[in-house]
Amino acid sequence: MSKRPLEGIKVADFTWVWAGPYCTLQLAHLGADVIRIETRTRPCITRVIPPWPDGKPGGLNRSGYFNQYNQGKRSITLNFKQPAAHEVARKLIAKSDVVVNNFAHGVMDKMGFGYEAVRKIRPDIVMISLSGYGDTGPYRDFIAYGPAQVPLSGLSSLTGYKGWPPMHSGFSYADPNAGAHGAFAIIAALIHRQKTGEGQYIDMSQWESMMALLPEGILQYTFNGEEPERLGNTDPTMAPHGVFRCLDRPEKIAGHTIDQFVAIACADDAEWARVAKAIGRPELATDPKFATLKSRKQNENELEQIISAWTATQRAADVAEMLQKSHIAASVVADNKFLSEEDAHLPERDYWVYKTHPEVGVKQHAGVPWRMSRTETSVREAAPLIGQHTEEVLTELLGYSAEEVASIRSQGALE
Amino acid sequence: MPGALSSLKIIEIGEMISAPYASKLMADLGADVIKIERPGIGDRARTRGPFPGGSAHPEKSGLFLYLNANKRGVTLDLNKSAAMELLEKVAADADLLIHNISPPDMDRIGFNFERFRKINPRLVMTSITPYGVTGPHRDWRAEDLTLWCAGGICAINGGGMDHPEMPPLKTFGDQSGFQGGVHGAVAALGAVMAAMRDGEGQHVDVSIQEALAAQLELFFEFWPYAGLIANRLGRKPIQPVESLQCKDGWIYVCCVEEHQWRGFVEVMGNPDWANEEVFSDRFKRAENWVALKIFLEEWLSQQTVIDLYRKVQAKRVPFAPVSTMGDLLNSEHLKARGFFVEINHPVAGNQKYPGAPCKYGGTPWAIRMPAPVLGQHNQQIFGDRLGLSASRLTELKKAGVI
Numbered sequence: 001m002s003k004r005p006l007e008g009i010k011v012a013d014f015t016w017v018w019a020g021p022y023c024t025l026q027l028a029h030l031g032a033d034v035i036r037i038e039t040r041t042r043p044c045i046t047r048v049i050p051p052w053p054d055g056k057p058g059g060l061n062r063s064g065y066f067n068q069y070n071q072g073k074r075s076i077t078l079n080f081k082q083p084a085a086h087e088v089a090r091k092l093i094a095k096s097d098v099v100v101n102n103f104a105h106g107v108m109d110k111m112g113f114g115y116e117a118v119r120k121i122r123p124d125i126v127m128i129s130l131s132g133y134g135d136t137g138p139y140r141d142f143i144a145y146g147p148a149q150v151p152l153s154g155l156s157s158l159t160g161y162k163g164w165p166p167m168h169s170g171f172s173y174a175d176p177n178a179g180a181h182g183a184f185a186i187i188a189a190l191i192h193r194q195k196t197g198e199g200q201y202i203d204m205s206q207w208e209s210m211m212a213l214l215p216e217g218i219l220q221y222t223f224n225g226e227e228p229e230r231l232g233n234t235d236p237t238m239a240p241h242g243v244f245r246c247l248d249r250p251e252k253i254a255g256h257t258i259d260q261f262v263a264i265a266c267a268d269d270a271e272w273a274r275v276a277k278a279i280g281r282p283e284l285a286t287d288p289k290f291a292t293l294k295s296r297k298q299n300e301n302e303l304e305q306i307i308s309a310w311t312a313t314q315r316a317a318d319v320a321e322m323l324q325k326s327h328i329a330a331s332v333v334a335d336n337k338f339l340s341e342e343d344a345h346l347p348e349r350d351y352w353v354y355k356t357h358p359e360v361g362v363k364q365h366a367g368v369p370w371r372m373s374r375t376e377t378s379v380r381e382a383a384p385l386i387g388q389h390t391e392e393v394l395t396e397l398l399g400y401s402a403e404e405v406a407s408i409r410s411q412g413a414l415e
Numbered sequence: 416m417p418g419a420l421s422s423l424k425i426i427e428i429g430e431m432i433s434a435p436y437a438s439k440l441m442a443d444l445g446a447d448v449i450k451i452e453r454p455g456i457g458d459r460a461r462t463r464g465p466f467p468g469g470s471a472h473p474e475k476s477g478l479f480l481y482l483n484a485n486k487r488g489v490t491l492d493l494n495k496s497a498a499m500e501l502l503e504k505v506a507a508d509a510d511l512l513i514h515n516i517s518p519p520d521m522d523r524i525g526f527n528f529e530r531f532r533k534i535n536p537r538l539v540m541t542s543i544t545p546y547g548v549t550g551p552h553r554d555w556r557a558e559d560l561t562l563w564c565a566g567g568i569c570a571i572n573g574g575g576m577d578h579p580e581m582p583p584l585k586t587f588g589d590q591s592g593f594q595g596g597v598h599g600a601v602a603a604l605g606a607v608m609a610a611m612r613d614g615e616g617q618h619v620d621v622s623i624q625e626a627l628a629a630q631l632e633l634f635f636e637f638w639p640y641a642g643l644i645a646n647r648l649g650r651k652p653i654q655p656v657e658s659l660q661c662k663d664g665w666i667y668v669c670c671v672e673e674h675q676w677r678g679f680v681e682v683m684g685n686p687d688w689a690n691e692e693v694f695s696d697r698f699k700r701a702e703n704w705v706a707l708k709i710f711l712e713e714w715l716s717q718q719t720v721i722d723l724y725r726k727v728q729a730k731r732v733p734f735a736p737v738s739t740m741g742d743l744l745n746s747e748h749l750k751a752r753g754f755f756v757e758i759n760h761p762v763a764g765n766q767k768y769p770g771a772p773c774k775y776g777g778t779p780w781a782i783r784m785p786a787p788v789l790g791q792h793n794q795q796i797f798g799d800r801l802g803l804s805a806s807r808l809t810e811l812k813k814a815g816v817i
Contacts, residue, residue: 175632
């Protein structure tokens with residue numbers, strides 16, 4: 001295999017929590033040398049919250065959250081309360097192609113690493129900020145938390161059961177979305193730099209990159225002045241289109257019964273005829289109540305009851321297999337246990353990563369969502385221990401002698 | 416000043432969202448994108464709307480118009496060998512061919528990387544498919560709903576503790592398509608950079624299921640690390656972090672840290688109940704959420720969203736409005752940043768659309784032309800560029816090739 005696509009690209013990674021680390025994870029997946037700049041005086045929150053191995057909390061290197069989103073990166077620790085740390089960061093920026101941060105607007109400026117300062121150190125740098133609100137506009141100093149960006153974006157008012165209140169997406173969706181859009185923007189800017197020698201600054205607002213995903217809602221308003229209704233799991237042009245309760249998992253988890261569900265999406269009348277046959281009710285294909293999309297939408301509650309009565313007697317994975325054999329879109333509603341242990345497809349694609357981590361051993365992690373035929377595609381290393389690469393980066397990349405590193409360390413600058 | 420990707424020549428064969436969104440991200444930065452659609456029918460996004468005035472029309476579908484501005488459009492029926500030959504000619508000098516043809520259809524029409532590599536060794540071909548082009552589910556059918564479930568996201572969203580009878584819930588829109596698109600764009604551009612370095616292209620196989628399973632925040636790792644199933648039924652460990660109703664709309668109440676709760680309590684005028692022992696820390700507020708919610712709802716019912724938002728933000732508390740579409744269009748912040756853009760389309764007219772996902776300091780993000788009407792650039796690409804005669808074009812049209 002040939003060198004990875006971004007081999008040789010160095011990233012000074014000032015990010016924390018999720019949006020920024022998700023961005024630099026994509027760059028690490030493509031082979032960039034991502035160096036996370038951390039501090040023990042205020043560790044990344046993902047290092048100190050669950051999930052913990054065997055449920056036993058503790059330490060800065062054991063959380064599954066950090067260890068998922070920082071695979072293949074290096075970590076150095078710098079305490080910016082000490083001037084020597086600033087000098088190290090300046091040297092690192094001078095050697096870097098990309099600077100990434102996801103602090104609120106203005107924080108990098110206060111640290112002395114705003115774009116103007118960074119550009120003086122490295123004129124062709126590509127720098128991106130993934131802030132909640134962006135660098136301009138009246139709310140630019142507002143504080144943004146991952147979960148709040150989903151309702152802010154408009155997504156919550158569009159998501160929910162029919163007639164119910166707005167619902168969340170269940171995860172801080174704006175974070176990985178901004179991260180992925182940010183990775184795209186960085187590579188585009190690197191291509192421009194390669195052609196022209198010019199770097200640039202990119203102002204990414206997590207709010208705006210979320211609205212890029214909502215044209216169907218936003219355009220109902222701009223075209224027709226309508227606020228869209230919440231539609232639950234249904235779809236205006238498909239029926240049946242929903243998730244249906246199946247047989248419970250045979251085991252109970254911590255006293256709770258975890259129901260299994262299957263998702264079914266039926267795109268047209270021909271598909272409906274195949275669904276009707278698969279569930280042993282072929283006569284429903286021609287039943288006037290269900291024969292056309294229009295009639296199925298009109299009688300959707302009854303339709304869903306018929307499907308549910310059947311799925312209640314089946315295991316979700318069996319329903320999905322059976323309907324897929326009839327070329328119908330269907331899937332188990334996969335939870336983390338199902339993905340980890342029961343999904344038959346992902347292991348065959350070598351999706352999961354099993355690297356040895358010095359403190360948690362070998363744990364299953366989500367890997368790279370693409371494969372390349374010519375260049376190496378794999379996660380290089382497990383996530384770094386905090387400060388694992390401080391010595392290595394300072395001596396090998398930045399050219400400090402061992403004595404100089406010891407001196408900087410004695411000032412408390414490498415905490 | 417040309418856009419950052421103005422040197423790239425891209426061919427997109429995309430239906431609905433994934434591949435079209437990936438190539439939109441590039442087209443908006445100046446890439447020359449040629450979109451290939453089925454003759455007569457076109458991209459299925461043309462049927463999805465929303466439509467101005469509500470009546471369906473293939474040239475007025477909002478989703479299509481949003482995703483395909485800045486692209487030139489041609490028609491080719493890739494089931495026909497003459498169409499595949501024309502595609503090979505168009506691809507001969509392209510940097511990137513990006514598509515979401517399903518793996519069984521790829522097999523059926525002989526659409527594979529080897530074929531294009533022979534004509535253009537520099538070409539990057541990116542396939543964005545629901546489950547990837549290998550593995551036991553490669554041929555599985557998918558819609559957004561089923562993929563959002565296969566990737567593990569629906570399981571963590573829905574009615575929650577209070578309503579276990581309600582099913583897992585999908586997120587609005589075709590989010591699987593968008594995530595396939597943006598992750599596909601990242602991988603494709605990475606491979607384009609490698610081709611610039613090595614002079615050689617390659618095939619990039621993007622799985623949407625994998626892109627979703629990589630975004631489960633801390634929820635996936637609960638199983639491998641701690642043997643815990645994460646799903647929608649779990650009670651939140653800390654509160655308040657919920658959408659709650661004000662006098663004129665909904666607000667997302669977000670007190671993760673204790674100082675944020677104290678800031679909110681001050682804004683509420685330090686009511687006695689807020690100092691009760693049962694609400695004294697974020698974990699107790701979660702244990703006693705049912706009671707707390709009643710107090711909060713009563714107070715919030717007298718507040719307006721925007722006033723409360725500004726007041727708590729002044730104390731560094733990260734509330735946010737549960738924005739309606741109208742709120743977004745009327746937001747003073749988004750107006751000041753110029754987020755929404757107007758696009759004037761010959762059939763659909765002049766309308767406002769979501770704009771740039773981020774702002775580039777050195778190179779422009781720009782709408783240069785509206786989405787193509789079906790087959791708008793057949794003459795320009797097949798006639799002017801490939802040199803096909805007028806009579807040959809008529810023949811191909813009659814044969815249903817273009």
